Amino acid sequence: MRTVAFHWSGGKDSALALTALLDDPDVVVDRLVTTVHREGGTSTVHEIPDDLLQAQADSIGLPLQIVAIPGPGLDGYVEAMDAAATRMRREGIDAFAFGDLSASGVLDHKREQFQPLGIDVLEPLWGLSSGECVERFLASGIRAVTVVVDAAVLGPQALGLPLDRAFFAGLPAGADPCGELGEFHSFSHDGPLFRRPVDFELTAPRRFEQEIGTTDGARTFAYWLSTPRARR
Missing domain, CATH: 3.90.1490 (putative n-type atp pyrophosphatase, domain 2)
Incomplete structure (x- = not known):
């Protein structure tokens, strides 16, 4: 049984990947983790305010851990996530899951970042083509x-x-x-x-x-x- 933290962006791929994890009998999703700009309180990339991220988490029924990014854009992202992952490992998290597709090519990079900290990387959508992901999303409701x-x-x-x-x-x-x-x-x-x-x-x-x-x-x-x- 894996105890997993899921990186939540608030978008469609996150929702689809989280659905797959929650359906996996070998996985316990302990929390959602999202990154927000310290100044402004909106998520990186999607620019979703932190109160709406919390509303999403409340509706899903999982706790939300917010990781503040100190700089503009993604400045300070790696350092902030490393610190958060180190704390999560001490709290019993053994895997960090994401909603990436193979086309993004980020799996090796994330393994290099988190595995030295004792946390595996899970990618529930990995291996799906973009077209397959769209069809799965449309079927998900x-x-x-x-x-x-x-x-x-x-x-x-x-x-x-x-x-x-x-x-x-x-x-x-x-x-x-x-x-x-x-x-x-x-x-x-x-x-x-x-x-x-x-x-x-x-x-x-x-x-x-x-x-x-x-x-x-x-x-x-x-x-x-x-x-x-x-x-x-």
Whole structure:
């Protein structure tokens, strides 16, 4: 029996991977772990406010551990996660699970980061193609909407769209069906994983730029964002 912490982003792949773990009789999911910017209190990448992350966790029925990232972007991410993983190992966690697909190519990197700390890495979706992941997501009943899109691929009109078959069919040619190249990110809010729907609304679209390290060096990417927030 594995005692697992699950890295929760709040999006569709996280929800799908967590569903697979909860269905695994050899796994006990002890907690969700999410990373947020210390300044602003929103999650890295998806920009989900910490109160909505907590609302997701409450609806799922698992405790949420928030790991604060001190710098902008992902500055300080590795150090903060190493410290959190060290504490989790002392608390009996023996594996850290993620919702990555094979296309992301991150498994070796995560093993190099966490295995020296005594924590194995689990990837429930590993081995699925993006197309297979989309079909599994559609069959799962999980409901999610777009909250971030790459401005070079999709416009602001793509924000807030439900991730249904029409959305995936309408992606531009060359876009990864699961958004594995950063084409879009999502917010999961309802479905069999949740005990009750997470009530939210989206802010008006805004454009922002972010510098991201790539194999070719740092590049600046532009995005459209509609931040989910608790409905007022």
